[in-house]
Amino acid sequence: MGVGAKIFMTIFALVFVGAGIAVLVVMLGDLGQTADTYEWKEAPCRILSATVGEKTRTDNPYRLEVLYEYDAAGRRHTCDVYMRGYRGTDDYSEALRAAHHYAPGTEATCYVDPSDPTRGVLAHETAWKGFMLLFPLPFIAVGGGILYALWRPRKKRPDGSRAPEPISAKAKKGGVTRWLLVFFGVFFVVGVVATYFAFIRPWQRIQDAKGWAETPCRVKDAWVGEHAGEDSTTYSIEVLFEYTYHGEDYKSSWYSFGSGSSSGYSGKKAVADQLLQERQTVCFVNPDDPYEAVLNREFTSEMWLGLIPVVFALVGGIGGFFTLRSIVRRRVLALPRPGVEAKPVAPPAGMPQAPSATGPVLLEPKTSPVMKLVIIAIVAAVWNGIVLAVLLIEFVWFILIFAAIGVVLIGAVIYQLLACFNPRPRLTVSTNAAPLGSGVELRWDVSGRTERIEKLAITLEAREEATYQRGTNTYTDRRTFAQLTLAELSDPREMLTGDATFTVPPDTMHSFAARNNKIVWCLRVKGSIRFWPDVSDEFPFTVLPKDTRQ
Amino acid sequence: MSTLKIGTYENRTAFRPGAEIAGKVLWILDESAKAVEVRLFWYTEGKGTQDVELVDSVRFDDPPRREQREFRFTAPEGPYSFSGKLISLLWALELVVLPSEETERLEIVVSPSGHEVFLHKGEEIEITDESAGQPL
Numbered sequence: 001m002g003v004g005a006k007i008f009m010t011i012f013a014l015v016f017v018g019a020g021i022a023v024l025v026v027m028l029g030d031l032g033q034t035a036d037t038y039e040w041k042e043a044p045c046r047i048l049s050a051t052v053g054e055k056t057r058t059d060n061p062y063r064l065e066v067l068y069e070y071d072a073a074g075r076r077h078t079c080d081v082y083m084r085g086y087r088g089t090d091d092y093s094e095a096l097r098a099a100h101h102y103a104p105g106t107e108a109t110c111y112v113d114p115s116d117p118t119r120g121v122l123a124h125e126t127a128w129k130g131f132m133l134l135f136p137l138p139f140i141a142v143g144g145g146i147l148y149a150l151w152r153p154r155k156k157r158p159d160g161s162r163a164p165e166p167i168s169a170k171a172k173k174g175g176v177t178r179w180l181l182v183f184f185g186v187f188f189v190v191g192v193v194a195t196y197f198a199f200i201r202p203w204q205r206i207q208d209a210k211g212w213a214e215t216p217c218r219v220k221d222a223w224v225g226e227h228a229g230e231d232s233t234t235y236s237i238e239v240l241f242e243y244t245y246h247g248e249d250y251k252s253s254w255y256s257f258g259s260g261s262s263s264g265y266s267g268k269k270a271v272a273d274q275l276l277q278e279r280q281t282v283c284f285v286n287p288d289d290p291y292e293a294v295l296n297r298e299f300t301s302e303m304w305l306g307l308i309p310v311v312f313a314l315v316g317g318i319g320g321f322f323t324l325r326s327i328v329r330r331r332v333l334a335l336p337r338p339g340v341e342a343k344p345v346a347p348p349a350g351m352p353q354a355p356s357a358t359g360p361v362l363l364e365p366k367t368s369p370v371m372k373l374v375i376i377a378i379v380a381a382v383w384n385g386i387v388l389a390v391l392l393i394e395f396v397w398f399i400l401i402f403a404a405i406g407v408v409l410i411g412a413v414i415y416q417l418l419a420c421f422n423p424r425p426r427l428t429v430s431t432n433a434a435p436l437g438s439g440v441e442l443r444w445d446v447s448g449r450t451e452r453i454e455k456l457a458i459t460l461e462a463r464e465e466a467t468y469q470r471g472t473n474t475y476t477d478r479r480t481f482a483q484l485t486l487a488e489l490s491d492p493r494e495m496l497t498g499d500a501t502f503t504v505p506p507d508t509m510h511s512f513a514a515r516n517n518k519i520v521w522c523l524r525v526k527g528s529i530r531f532w533p534d535v536s537d538e539f540p541f542t543v544l545p546k547d548t549r550q
Numbered sequence: 551m552s553t554l555k556i557g558t559y560e561n562r563t564a565f566r567p568g569a570e571i572a573g574k575v576l577w578i579l580d581e582s583a584k585a586v587e588v589r590l591f592w593y594t595e596g597k598g599t600q601d602v603e604l605v606d607s608v609r610f611d612d613p614p615r616r617e618q619r620e621f622r623f624t625a626p627e628g629p630y631s632f633s634g635k636l637i638s639l640l641w642a643l644e645l646v647v648l649p650s651e652e653t654e655r656l657e658i659v660v661s662p663s664g665h666e667v668f669l670h671k672g673e674e675i676e677i678t679d680e681s682a683g684q685p686l
Binding site for chain 1: 599601602603651
């Protein structure tokens with residue numbers, strides 16, 4: 001690793017560790033303030049008053065304000081602390097429910113500080129907050145691990161130069177793969193849980209709310225909530241309305257079932273202004289739990305944003321699948337530990353498989369034209385769907401750049417659709433895995449309108465493929481090192497069907513596939529068609545090491 | 551700093567697939583170690599992110615401070631040692647002291663010809679020919 005890379009990785013690791021420690025310290029401080037109430041003594045208490053304080057247009061605008069009295073150390077004390085660290089809530093129904101639970105005159109249990117009986121709380125901070133401490137730990141572990149790997153003391157040679165590190169220590173071990181599995185597993189679980197709360201649950205509530213009672217209500221206040229993020233500010237419609245259900249008065253702060261916020265201010269401002277202007281409107285009340293009421297029970301365009309965590313679930317699921325597959329394959333190739341005596345070893349990872357079939361084998365194209373069309377169509381649909389969703393929320397100029405890319409993607413879909421109507425080559429070989437220097441019989445058939453093809457070429461190709469990271473992007477460079485023309489045809493009748501025999505070059509490299517570096521062999525069919533997408537199909541072909549038994 | 555030596559019989563550094571890779575390792579440790587390992591492995595160099603594959607190893611647990619031991623492996627059928635424009639694949643033997651990871655390495659070639667495979671042999675000849683201005 002170069003000096004620049006080492007400095008970059010050190011800074012990266014320090015940021016990781018620093019951020020993790022900072023968050024942990026803040027959380028520990030926060031937790032320390034509230035956790036000690038678990039040590040306090042239980043005492044019977046009587047509620048004197050419980051109301052919901054409203055301070056709209058602020059963070060956590062609703063707050064349970066409670067007053068209770070209890071006897072401790074031979075004296076009567078009054079206290080107004082509901083919970084240590086309690087800062088209120090943005091959900092009015094939650095505060096109202098608590099206020100009704102602690103109605104004046106109710107006998108309840110409170111917790112009193114044995115060292116200072118004037119201090120009491122009515123409830124503990126929920127214990128799950130302790131689990132939140134686990135979140136910064138992976139940051140500290142990852143950053144600390146990188147720092148250790150970079151800066152651990154290494155032995156020096158007598159001349160002062162640094163002793164070399166063993167390259168073999170970089171060989172992937174099962175432990176690393178298992179950690180990768182845990183990493184992808186966490187991604188998957190977080191993605192699924194977040195999707196549930198951000199999309200599935202709101203959608204379920206919308207379905208449930210179809211049976212809720214339409215009830216007249218009065219808007220007390222409505223405004224646009226601002227949520228400052230690291231890069232931008234997002235907005236949400238905030239509201240407080242009151243309604244009467246079965247003779248009881250309630251208030252709610254639910255505008256819709258969508259959770260979270262999004263960019264786009266003016267649309268939300270218009271909604272809030274209209275609510276303030278109308279004041280009298282209708283809300284929908286849950287008959288089973290009248291604390292729950294919502295103004296808009298429809299599916300809103302912002303709710304599509306709740307599908308974003310699906311990406312995490314997909315990354316976790318696909319990554320986990322491939323990691324699991326590599327673990328299984330590695331077990332199949334598990335090597336014996338032979339001791340001093342040499343024993344035959346299993347083929348190392350990266351080596352090609354022996355032929356999967358004997359006799360003529362029909363080769364499968366790497367990607368069929370239909371599959372290419374499906375992939376491009378999905379990418380275009382997702383891309384343009386997101387652009388359209390953002391446009392529906394609010395028009396912003398920079399979205400035109402993304403829209404232009406969307407138009408190019410639609411063009412690619414049309415191009416690939418046309419390519420689906422091209423003549424289709426089919427290649428049959430005497431074996432799908434041939435050793436270096438061996439002969440192979442090839443037969444081709446081209447279906448469809450071959451007369452449209454001006455020139456058809458079939459070649460055997462071999463290339464290097466090197467995959468590497470630059471920043472956060474992954475690149476793959478390819479370089480062809482062998483190319484053998486097997487057929488070059490311009491007569492459409494000869495294109496229809498034909499055969500050839502070829503010898504795999506003997507003094508070159510066999511197929512090889514490691515994680516980042518590959519030697520790829522293939523048969524390629526190229527046909528040029530005027531004013532139409534060309535025929536271009538690649539058929540993977542396996543080249544084995546020389547047969548040493550001969 | 552410990553003294554570590556690794557060598558093959560007859561100082562062979564090229565092996566055909568299936569051939570025996572045998573030799574001796576010697577270590578003089580300046581502190582006690584948990585184990586000493588002889589490893590047969592390949593690794594890549596070049597543009598792609600490095601791949602390393604441990605193919606076989608011999609482990610000597612609780613080694614004495616000074617010792618000489620024999621090792622024997624069988625060269626697998628591949629991958630061959632090769633050199634391309636983007637990737638090179640190299641084979642090596644390593645003597646590693648654990649846990650300090652002091653190491654000594656011996657590079658070898660595994661291929662049927664006994665030489666590493668040059669992927670772009672033809673292109674290289676062409677370039678040399680042009681630059682030299684005379685036939686090879």
